[in-house]
Amino acid sequence: ELVRQHRARYRRKRRRAAIPTVAIVGYTNAGKSTLLNALSQANVLVADMLFATLDPTTRRVKMPGGREVLFTDTVGFIQKLPTTLVAAFRATLEEIGEADLILHVIDITHRNALQQAATVATILEEIGATHAPLISALNKIDRLADPSILSTLLAEFPNSIPISAATGQGIDLLLTRIEEVLNADLVPLRVRLPYQQSQLLALLHEHGHIRREEYGPQGTLVEGLIPARLSAQFRPFAL
Structure with a gap:
């Protein structure tokens, strides 16, 4: 038990x-x-x-x-x-x-x-x-x-x-x-993550596939793939 x-x-x-x-x-x-x-x-x-x-x-x-x-x-x-x-x-x-x-x-x-x-x-x-x-x-x-x-x-x-x-x-x-x-469970992702959301960027690096990553004044622009079960966490930052 x-x-x-x-x-x-x-x-x-x-x-x-x-x-x-x-x-x-x-x-x-x-x-x-x-x-x-x-x-x-x-x-x-x-x-x-x-x-x-x-x-x-x-x-x-x-x-x-x-x-x-x-x-x-x-x-x-x-x-x-x-x-x-x-x-x-x-x-x-x-x-x-x-x-x-x-x-x-x-x-x-x-x-x-x-x-x-x-x-x-x-x-x-x-x-x-x-x-x-x-x-x-x-x-x-x-x-x-x-x-x-x-x-x-x-x-x-x-x-x-x-x-x-x-x-x-x-x-x-x-x-x-x-x-x-x-x-097969991965979904496309395009987000701009504020720099204070570094934990989400780390999550992407660990569990996603990043195709594009650019740093700008308003945060990090990221395009790639993420497991569908994680996608809800990124919706507030979707482009």
Whole structure:
């Protein structure tokens, strides 16, 4: 219960900061933790927070376009997840439900890869985590003996990227795709911010995409993109 309360406070703080979140899900041993480590090594790792044994590990990663995103590693799913385990891992499951995007890691070398992927999809539906866009990472392509399996899975999962979390193959392409999906919530912005509103300018630099920034006698003229959930704060200064 303490873990749940801690995570709830953290999620509220995170939503206020408007940092997008990606929940990494998958069948047990699919390579989720390895992928999170690969993402951290490929980018600037700002924070690494391990809250509790049953709590997810979350890392802040700088995306190719400069936007910061939180990636959360979650408990590995198994078929027929017992009710007692669902209760124990409630903090993790709630984290998935709060995510802006779900990254489904699939071990394509496993003979039951399709069945495992279906199990994950079923559990996501059971916990009500079907609201967010989903990208499938077809993992362990470096260990794939039969390349035709990859073609089958690419057809089965249209919104998927082949990767190897172990070697880093495909990670850049995966990050680019994730960024494209997350940026779909951005809206155009053209404002003149008074100099006393420096906190709003800092917010833009951290969470937006600035295309033009000019300093004048009445404040800073800024044009760019901002997450829709932050746009209300800038309306008083819109041009």
